[in-house]
Amino acid sequence: MTTIKTYNAISATGLNYLKQHHYDINTGESPKGILVRSQNLHHERIPESVRAIVRAGAGFNNIPIDDLSKRGVVVFNTPGGNANAVKELTIASLILAARPVIGAIGFANETRGGDVSLRTEVNKGGYRGTELAGKTLGVIGLGNVGSKVANTALALDMDVIGYDPGLNANTAWRIDRHIVHAKNVAEVLRQADYITVHIPLTEDNKFFIDAESIALMKPNAALLNLSRGGIVDDLAAKEALDNDNLRVYITDFADEALFDHPKVIITPHIGGSTIEAEDTSALMAARELDTYLTTGNIINSVNYPDIDEPFTTKYRIGIIHENVPNMISQISKFFGDNNINIEQLSNRAVGAYAYTLVAINEFNEVQQAYVKTALDEIPHVILTRRYVNVNI
Structure with a gap:
């Protein structure tokens, strides 16, 4: 097992x-x-x-x-x-950014004594909000989550502008034709009333939204981060809130710097929960x-690169190696020199690494015992694995 x-x-x-x-x-x-x-x-x-x-x-x-x-x-x-779970929490966050629901709930629960109904009616004016309809939502990152958020926002009668540096054909098919495609992030930041970020956290985009980015936003804009902690520079967001250069910040990632701030709403990383x-x-x-x-x-x-091929032969050899010249010829030569017939060879590379999957039918015990050790000795090979098709 x-x-x-x-x-x-x-x-x-x-x-x-x-x-x-x-x-x-x-x-x-x-x-x-x-x-x-x-x-x-x-x-x-x-x-x-x-x-x-x-x-x-x-x-x-x-x-x-x-x-x-x-x-x-x-x-x-x-x-x-x-993706759908994060989308729904993002939409809920948009509503919380537009309407002071949390404060209103607290007020209603704290109202005690006398004619409660009358007192809440008289004082509810302090919890007046705005509508999302007619406002502009900026979506940075139009992948699985961002595309869903953008399309749903259209159904809320919002105008939507989106930007994704990795926009491809598959992403484009997911996005409604009424969504405006920005040429750069700055275009989104300047135009949007609400900005939501849906990109992965990498070394290159840590603090993707920083003080300089926030300075491009409207002073009454709302910023949402349900992507990853570190995508937004929380200290920069706090400073903007303190200086009235940002209206509200909603994040799914707790940061002590933001605790008890009246213009911040924090949820405990429940986007996908x-x-x-x-x-x-x-x-x-x-x-x-x-x-x-x-x-x-x-x-x-x-x-590593994806390879998804039907397993139709008796055996396969998977070879993870560095993405350098002459690897395919060396691998093919090895199989030829050892009288092992290749039925199919698939190879993909991404960045510094590559993956080669070799399909084989005739593969005796001596060859099987030898192949992993020998292939691993080829320079730049990282790992070799043998697979057996139990359905044949």
Whole structure:
């Protein structure tokens, strides 16, 4: 039995899938895979036996990607698994930014004695808000979440302007034609009454929204961050709020610098915390992990290229290697020199790394015993794995 280690509370939907596919959960000292949600793995010891780590969610800044990539450990996420949940909380946050609902609830609950109905009617004027209809929403990042937010905002009769530096054909198909595509971030910041950010946290975009960005916004603008802590410079946001250069800041990521600020609303990282999102993300994660460990197919990796080919031969060899010249010819030559016929060879590269998947039918025991050691000795090869098609 193959062991999978888990961190955090993983939905039973994902765990049951793994158990049904003959995996043990949290038994033994040599797991082949790790399934994680928000646990910080940067200071955890990742056993040498681990071949894959899956984040049941979209963000992956809690995983030491660079170190694992050098080891040949494939890291996956589950893009879109919690997109609807985050979208719904973003829409709720837009409403909270427009209407002083939290303060109004507190006022209503604190009203005691006398004619409560009359007193609340007389004093409710202090909780007058504005409508979203007719206002401009700026969406930075038009991926799984951002595109849903943008389309829903149109249904609220908002004008929507969006920007995504990685806009591609798939993204474009998801976005309503009435959404204005900005040429740059500054265009969004200057025009929007409400700004919501939906991009991943990387080294390049830490504090993507900083003091300089906030200075471009309207002084009565509302800023929302339900993406990742660190995307917005919270100290810069606080200073803008204090100087009336920003009206309200809503974030799903707690920061002591923002506590008890009257213009800040903080939620405790609950964007993806719905029963449905946790089930969907856990099932996606379990399937990605099982698919890689049993077929070699890589789907939704964040550090290696995806390859998803039908497993129609008896065997496969998966080779993770550096993205350097002459690797395909060396790999092909090895199989030819050892009289192993290649039925199909797939290769993809992304950044510094590449993945080659070789399909084989005739593969005797001597060749199988030799192939991993020999391939691993080729310069720039990081890891080699053999897969057996149990359905043939």
